Amino acid sequence: MRESQASSMSDSQLVLFLLPSLMSLLLILILVQRRQPRFNLPPGSMGWPFLGETIGYLRPYSATSLGEFMEQHISRYGKIYKSNLFGEPTIVSADAGLNRYILQNEGRLFECSYPRSIGGILGKWSMLVLVGDMHRDMRSISLNFLSHARLRTHLLREVEKQTLLVLNSWKENSTFSAQDEAKKFTFNLMARHIMSLDPGKPETEQLKKEYVTFMKGVVSAPLNLPGTAYRKALQSRSTILKFIERKMDERIERTKEGIENMEEDDLLGWVLKHSNLSTEQILDLILSLLFAGHETSSVAIALAIYFLQGCPGAVQQLQEEHSEIVRAKKQSGETELNWEDYKKMEFTQCVISETLRLGNVVRFLHRKALKDVRYKGYDIPRGWKVLPVIAAVHLDCSLFDQPHHFIPWRWQNNNARGSSNYTNTTTAASNHYMPFGGGPRLCAGSELAKLEMAIFIHHLVLNYYWELADADQAFAYPFVDFPKGLPIRVQHHSFTSKNCCIPVFRRA
């Protein structure tokens, strides 16, 4: 009895003792709450704890659509909504103006912020993850290497050579994966341009094999456990880096021995001679350029093959444009394509623009807010993740007429909107067209990508008729891929060079 009295006394004493502290804590909390700005967040749902809405956001859907998740969210909340994605509170933007604003304000209000797993696999010096001065330095090396002048003097010739290598291997009436062929073309081109590797050589083929495993991991769940695609990709990454390092050492050795001058024609030679990057930095730069330059362009070429097989009118107009170029060249006795020929490929550029608009190779970008930002009355709090969804703008029916249809003519006469008479001048649409991103991180290889597509299309339409051998379509996983590899059957044209007119087709 005495014991319990004693204990209750001490309880009440304890409460009395803690009361002032509890009161002051409460007061502090109220004050902090008051001082904190009241954010007017966009509407939206934060989904499940930790997982948020990530699973729904990443569910695969047809690449020429926005997918159920985005469509439902936009109709429920509008073009700017909040969510919880990739483990972080996020503002998702399908708003053309906000997307542009985010990309233009890189480094000031927003900053590139890809998931940590991307840095793990592409490397901490990869351009996708770098920010600030180091990004600027790496970018200027890449821009130098992909400059307009180099496109004219080196790359155009190489692009044509690699295109012909792939297209000439196609057998009459054969069926194969167009996506794999496009990948072969862009890989060979990048391997040649980056490290002077020759297509078909055992070392190039070995590197390609490792690269396929590496790629599977880049697009898989980042689970570093035995047997997972991610773990295998990390192993392939280290094999690829060892390969590049060996190439680097060989070059340095040969130069020291005076056997060979450092080759300047490829990226490896250029960075060894002109930059003071560390070995680790060079390796990550080379790997990330191989990745950036190979995956995206090959998907874009596969998409063009796919869209064109469903649009005979566009194929015919392409044939007219390209036979005219060939005819003019024959008259002047030339065979290889040059920059002037490329500049004549005007309708081809419309086909390229439309392919990138409808196919959306890169669907959204990863950013975070560096400061509290207010846009159209909504607040984006500092530290929140921000996803500008560029695909949503390209498929927006308030900007593009019939946005889900492949209409290359919408790009003629700057008529990006795509109205039925195709004669109106440009609207806001072309300003919001951003397949290569924008602002200070605009794709460094956009001109090369367009050149690759144009030269590939040139030889494709002049030499082949193709059709789908099996139904397939592009899906967004969110990386774009054809589940069956886009199987096509091809037939050679009976192109009458004497007449130099539009080739005659034999339909399968």
Ligand code: HEM
């Ligand atoms: C159709 C093909 C391509 C598409 C759709 C594409 C798209 C993009 C996009 C949207 C970005 C911006 C990423 C961001 O802001 O977070 C980007 C960046 C980049 N792309 Fe491409 N790309 C293509 C082809 C290429 C090629 C052929 C190369 C050449 C090697 C290349 C090299 C790069 C590099 C280095 C960056 C990083 C730029 C920086 O951070 O400053 N891309 N690309």
